[in-house]
Amino acid sequence: MCFKNLPIDFDAQGKAFLRGGIRDPYSTKNAITSVGDVKTMPYDKVRELLARNGYIKDVDFDPVTRVAGALAFHGVADLENRKFIEARSMATLFRGYELIMQGRDPRDAIFITSRACGVCGGVHSSCAALGIEMAFGITPPPLGIIVRNLLLSLEFLYDNPLHLFLLAGPDYSELIVKATTPSLWEKAKVTAAPNAEHHGYTTIADLMKDMNPLSGNLYLEALHMTRVAREAYVVIGGKYxxxxxxxxxxxxxxxxLQTFNEIYVRLQQFxxxxKKVVTIWDDLTNFFYDANPEYKKNGMRAANMVDFGIWDDPDTYDSSYENCNEWGEKRWATPGAVIGGELVTTNLQNINLGIEEFIEHSFYKEWTNGDGAGLAHPTDPSGAPLSPFHPWNKQTLPSPSGQNWREKYTWATSPxxxxxxxxxxxxxxIWNTAAAQKIRPNPFIESTGTSMKICLPxxxxxxxxxxxxxxxxxxTFERNRARAxxxxxxxxxxxxxxxxxxDLLKQGKTAVATEFEIPKTNRIGVGLWGAGRGFLSHHMELDKGLVTNYQIVTPSTINASPMDAWDKHGPYEEAVLNTPILEEFDKPENYKGIDLLRTLRSFDPCMPCTTHIYAGEHTVVREINTCACGVDG
Amino acid sequence: MRCRWIKFGGQICEIFEIDKGGLARHFNLVNNESYFPSARVLIAGVGHPNLKDLSFGQIFLAHLKEQNWPDNVDLENLSFGAIAVLQWFQDDPDKYDRVIFVSAAEREGREPGTLNVYSWDFAPLDEEVVQECVAESVTGIISLDNLMMILQYFKALPPEVVVLDLEPVNSEIGFECSPEITARFPEFEEIVRGRHG
Structure with missing residues (x-):
């Protein structure tokens, strides 16, 4: 029984059914039990404090990037009590890939949805391909699945180091630490780095110096490693x-064989x-915790996280929804939903059933009648109940309006x-896979139930x-450590x-693609996949060989989501509201906002985000850049 | 020809503007003293595709590739991430004596159809701005401004750099430039050729 709030029960065979006796089972008026709720001050009370208290300041993050801006963040900081009392995350750009896809040949999805992102285009392409395969009823040959897995891995080997050293890394560099927490810098100078033998830095300060943007060796090395990963990627992807x-x-x-050799000479560099990356982030994280245990509260929230798993097993994957639980659990990354730190399911179908998108605070119109009547898909292909708010039932109905913190304020939905x-x-x-202990036997990775052991050759x-x-x-710190x-x-x-x-090549199993015809009947499919920054789904419906509905849920839509139908804050908002202000400043004008920036960046936000922090007449501008996807609903 | 200043990627640059009828032979930057026929020259297009005049860098480059050029001139589409372009230059650091970048951007206060032609002035860069450029570039933004600053910061540019920077007339979705801009391709080509004789 993995659902606490959805009206779904399971029979003795584990088959899901809609719980009886509930008049409107999916109504958003039904009460929910939430794990990790964050308490906030009423809107009017915050406005009153802003008006009369000099230490309560608006903290606004405006979309004023020079080239592109898609995320903004508004908050109210209590600089005296060193906490945030209001937080709102705003996706400021509507892109509407869902609308672009309507009426198109489904194969176009592979190339069109790739453009949703400038870093992780390939994951959208793969995700679209998976959904199409399910709808078409086709399965790639084993080597085709392996090549797709390799493409995904190489994309992440570009993406994750990029975040750790080029985007988030500078927040932990000498330049930033010295400027925002001088006392911490003094401690760093006299603190030995426990993993010096692995990464080569004697003190934490030495390590921080090499994280300096543009000039630090770790920064420059990461720039180089992005090239190594890209080069391996284009060997099989054509371009990146x-x-x-x-x-x-x-x-x-x-x-x-040459293709594999060309990939290996690059892969082995990782x-x-x-070895260097994990020991650096271990040392950095532990240093901050030891220097000031309050850092453990930075970006803290309940460990609620969901992932579909990735990297298919070529011997099990058959693209079908019917068998998705079997092939899902054979993935190198186990599907899973973690709620309050507990893994509540690894069943891919249940993870899919549990997804809903709400738009109470987003610039969209409601597509349901509120009672679920006339649903396109009251059940999934296996007969399990589907919410009216599930992506297979969702329609994208943009409805721009003025911004109002209590009502609608963003283009992101609330998944x-x-x-x-x-x-x-x-x-x-990594959490799901470590906890589930379902990883296939292999020489390098072991899941223990409480950890993941990795043997690096x-x-x-x-x-x-x-x-x-x-x-x-x-x-905040554990997000980065886990990413490392x-x-x-x-x-x-x-x-x-x-x-x-x-091995497949040696056996002569060189086929990489399966022939297919585009079916003309009504079909649904879904790609349940993951980006460098996690969870990714493409739900689609096809009819007469064309797309009739296409719904994408990206990781940054999830993380940047606004309040939902129950006024529960989205992850960025929650994390900021839980973040203590530990920065050292003598007066509000000198406040730079580093704790908040570290928190937002720890999610690897998938959109250019410029921050304008208003403290009276004083304005601080900081950018939070990662890639440019995930800004629409 | 008028001389004025524009804000370019957060930096202030002196630019020499050619009006609609201006030709390269009247333009001292183009017929400058540093011309020498044996110089290795790169003509590079930069920009996103499929956005009509905003894709001028790619579309005009394709036009130039159809023309005849001396052996000392290479034409390359460098419309990819600025860090990847940086690494491309770093692979053969002394390959070119001169680079001509061809691109388009929507810049405040500039008349549509204006082509600014100027020498890159190598003004000192604000490191915070350069870091922003890197962050945008590794995350998928293709921009002439980012590219120029990153290439300068990491000392990947040859000593002589010229930029042809167009203000779009039409930047909607489309594979070709607007008729107004397409009609001026011969004029723009003259400007480019003015540097090479």
């Missing part, structure tokens, strides 16, 4: 970030690099699982075993797939 070789039923590239606020991230997949550095442990708290371990995890998944691919 929008691959040319993904097709329904596999890939369109020719794969030979074995040693991973929820079992009506719980959850977050998306690569950390969800010998390179220039000796073989090293690292272990990511499920943390007792969930916060995901670099090692991803590299070794890629190695497993590389070995399997080589």
């Amino acid at each position: 970030p929008h691959p040319e070789t993904l097709v329904p039923g596999g890939v369109s590239t020719t794969v030979t 074995f040693d690099y991973s 929820r699982w079992d009506r719980q606020v959850f977050e998306a991230g690569c950390y969800a997949r 010998k390179g220039a550095k000796p073989e090293m075993n690292v272990e990511w442990k499920i943390p007792p708290i969930w916060n 371990y995901c670099v090692a995890y991803t590299a070794m998944v890629a190695m497993n797939d590389w070995m399997k691919g080589l």
Whole structure:
């Protein structure tokens, strides 16, 4: 019984059915039980304090990036009590890929939806291909699945180091730490780095110096490693970030021994690099905790996270919804929903059933009549009940209006699982996989139930075993630490797939794609997949060979989501509301907002975000950039 | 020809503006003293595709590629992430003596159809701005402004850099430039060729 709020029960065989005796089972007026609720001050009370208290300040993040801006953040900071008392996340751009896709050949989705993102275009292409395969009823040959897995891994090996050292990393650099918390910098200078033998930095200050933007060696090395990953990617993807070789039923590239060799010479560079990355983020995280335990509250929220799992098993994946629980659990990353730190299901169908999108605070019109009557899909293809708010039933009806903090204020929707606020991230997949203990036997990765053990092979550095442990708290620092371990995890998944691919080549199983015809009957499909920053789904309906509905849920839509139908804040908002202000400043004018910036960046926000922090007449401008997807609903 | 200042990617640049009828031979930057026929020259288009005049960098480059050029001139589409372009230059750091970037951008206060032609002035850069450029570039933004600042910061530009920067007339979705801009391609080509004789 994984659902606490949705009206879904299961019979003795585990088959889901709609609970009886409820007049309007999916009504948003029904009460819910939420885990990790955050208490906030009433809107009018905040306005009153703003008007009369000099230490209560508006903290606004406006979309004024020079080239593109898509996310803004508004908050109210109590600088005297060093906390935030109001937070609102705003996606300021409507892009409408769902509308663009309507009426098109479904194959177009692979190329059009890729453009949703400038970093993770390939994951959208793959996700679209998975959904099309389900709708068409086709399965790629084993080597096609392996190549798709490798593409995904290589994309993450670009994406995660990029975030850790080019985007979030500077927040932990000498330049920023010295400017925002001088006392911390003094401690860093005299604190030995416990993992010096692995990363080469004697003190934490030495490490922070090399994280300086533009000039630090770790920054420059990450720039270089993005190239290594990109080069390996284009060997099989044709180009990056929008691959040319993904097709329904596999890939369109020719794969030979040379292809695998070209990938390996690049992939193996990540074995040693991973050793460095995990030990650096271990040392940084532990230093902050030791220096001031209050940092453990930075960006803290309940460990609610959901992921569909990724990296299919070529011996199990058959693209069908009917068998999705079997092939889902065979993925290198186990599907899972974690609520309050507990893994409540690894069943892919249940994870899909639990997804709903709400628009009470978003610039869209309601598509249901409120009672679920006339639903396009009252059940999923297996007969399990589907919410009117489920993506297969959702319609995208944009309705721009004025911004009002109490009503509608964003283009992002509020995706929820079992009506719980959850977050998306690569950390969800390492958490699920570590907890589930379902990972297939392999030489490099072991799931213990409370941790993931990863064996990193010998390179220039000796073989090293690292272990990511499920943390007792969930916060800004743990997001980054887990992301660092995901670099090692991803590299070794890629190695497993590389070995399997080589084995298939040796057996002469060189086919990489399956032929197909576009069905003309009504079909539905879904790609249940993941981006570098987690959870990704493409739900689609086809008729007469064309797309009649297409719904994308991206990780940043989830993380940047506004309040929902029950006025529960989205993950960014919750995390900021829980963040203590630990920055050192003598007067409000000198406040820079580093704690808040670290918190927002720890989610790896998938949209350019410019921050304008207003403190009276004083304005601070900071940018939070990652990639440019996930801004629409 | 008028001389004025524009804000370019957060930096202030002196630019020499050519009006609609202006030709390269009247333009001292184009017929400048540094011309020498043996110089290795790169003509590079920069911009997103399929946005009519905003894609001028790519579309005009395709037009130029159809013309005859001396052996010392290479034409490349550099419409990809600025960090990848930086690494491309770093692979062969002394390959070019001169680069001509061709691009388009919507800039405040500029008349549609204006083509600004100017030498890159290598003014000192604000590191915070450069970091923003890197952040945008690695996350999928393709922009001439970001590219120029990143290439300068990491010392990847040759000593002589010229930019042809167009204000779009029409930046809607489309594979070709607007008829107004397309009709001026010969004029723009003359400007580019003015540097090479």
